[in-house]
Amino acid sequence: MSILKVVNKMFPKVVHPFNLNNDGVKTYAMWQYERGEDTIKFYLQYTDKEDMFKNKTILDIGCGAGGKSLYYASLGANKVIGVDIVESYAEESAELALQLGLQDKFEFICADASKLPFADNSFDTIIMNDAMEHVAKPEAVLTEILRILKKGGRLFVNFPPYNHPFGAHLSDAINIPWVHVFFSDKTLIKNYKELVKKYPDGEDRIKFRISENEKGEEYFSYINKMSIKRFNKILNKLSVKPVFYMESPLRSVVKPLAKLPFFKEYFVKMVVCVIQK
Secondary structure, eight states: OOHHHHHHTTSOOOOOHHHHHHTTSOOHHHHHHHTGGGGTGGGGGTOOHHHHHTTOEEEEETOTTSHHHHHHHTTTOSEEEEEESOTTHHHHHHHHHHHHTOTTTEEEEEOOTTSOOOOTTOEEEEEEESOTTTOSOHHHHHHHHHHHEEEEEEEEEEEOOTTSTTTTOOTTTOOOTTHHHHSOHHHHHHHHHHHHTTSTTHHHHHHHHEEEOTTSOEEETTOOOOOHHHHHHHHHHTTOOOSEEEEEESSGGGTTGGGSTTTHHHHEEEEEEEEEO
16 A cells, blocks of 8 residues: 555545535535535625626636536526536536526536637626636636626636645545645556545546646646746736735634745635736
């Protein structure tokens, strides 16, 4: 047995929607819907729910199974369009929309966020909740968002920096905090594949997270390793100045560390940013 697997057994399992779905506890879509308010709680220091959603046309980038999109629809939005590259989420999101009676306010579109099928100035509010760290071309995505955002419209972005304790997004199988700091990607890929094979959707998880490059080498394709430093460099390059910006620490006890240039990458829980066009 590998060192990673031995150490992994020492840590309690992290609650993860993929495993809740497998165990029949709740669907991924319902899990998203129930934690909808958590996805916007950081913004409520700057604005309120009505200002974000009431009578507005919303785009939710990286919507997953659509649960959080449907939560936004429940807050009085005129229309919420959820975008994700995983085509299979369309059916699950449609089922929950029907269950909640929100099917007339919601639409799922499978698309690449760097090439969105919308006209200029289409949306009042665009949300990227836990999505900035996943897009392959973050600069292109932000440029595209600014194209389709209405004048005066706002983009709400929040993401955990890559060196967050679970920034590798492998907690459906690996419970070790900062595991990606202590083990190489090659080791993580090998162990992750072995750990998820026992699950009925194990192969789907592997395909979702891991791809091969042009040299035939495996890599984590679902994560772009977005850091705080890189995100701010992108904003500067695009000459974008947020109207609200916050780096929320993991816990109050590490707040001093979360303010230091190097350590903040490890002790900031969430980067929160609001951009107005």
